Amino acid sequence: MLDKISTSYQPISYSEIKKDSTVKSLGKDEFLKLLxxxxxxxxxxxxLDSxxxxxxxxxxxxVEQIQEMRKELSVLSSINLIxxxxxxxxxxxxxxxxxxGVVFDKSEISVxxxxxxxxIPISNINEIR
Structure with missing residues (x-):
């Protein structure tokens, strides 16, 4: 019989998480695969309980709605650059x-x-005046 579960972990701060570029957020596809x-x-x-x-x-x-809103916000922001x-x-x-002008490709916005x-892909813009 198991009396005790021991775990070894070290807490990390929010600033450490932000510095780590390997940390990814859970996207729509990953969430669906997990489910x-x-x-x-x-x-x-x-x-599973209903x-x-x-x-x-x-x-x-x-998650799906947030991703759609993010796309729409990107479109509106890019149009504002004209x-x-x-x-x-x-x-x-x-x-x-x-x-x-602005060009909307399948997965990328360009100006x-x-x-x-x-x-030019919008992600390559360094400066806007």
Whole structure:
């Protein structure tokens, strides 16, 4: 019989978590995989409580809604850049000029920058004036 469970852990502060770039957040796909794995491996004699299941589905729905809001906010923020001056580094070149437009690809937002109308991913913009 097991009398005692010993765990060895060392508490870490929030600032240490922020410094660690390997810490990832749980995305929609990972959450769904985790839920499916939990359902597949549950004890048939003690199935998941319906309240717990509903709570997990609600959490999944919230994660999905937050991701959608994040996309919409990115779109609105990028449209706001039109007409502003920006500086970007892309493929080891520096681009500078007025943002002429915005391009929405499948998973990336880019801006049309300068007189050359270079298509630059928004993540490569270093400065906005």
């Amino acid at each position: 499916i794995t939990e359902l597949k491996n549950q004890n048939p004699l003690e199935p 309240k717990e299941y509903i709570a997990q589905l609600a959490t999944f729905s919230q 007409g502003k001056r920006a500086k970007a580094t892309y493929e080891e070149k520096v681009f500078e000029g007025e943002v002429k 049309i920058l300068g007189d050359d109308e270079a298509k």
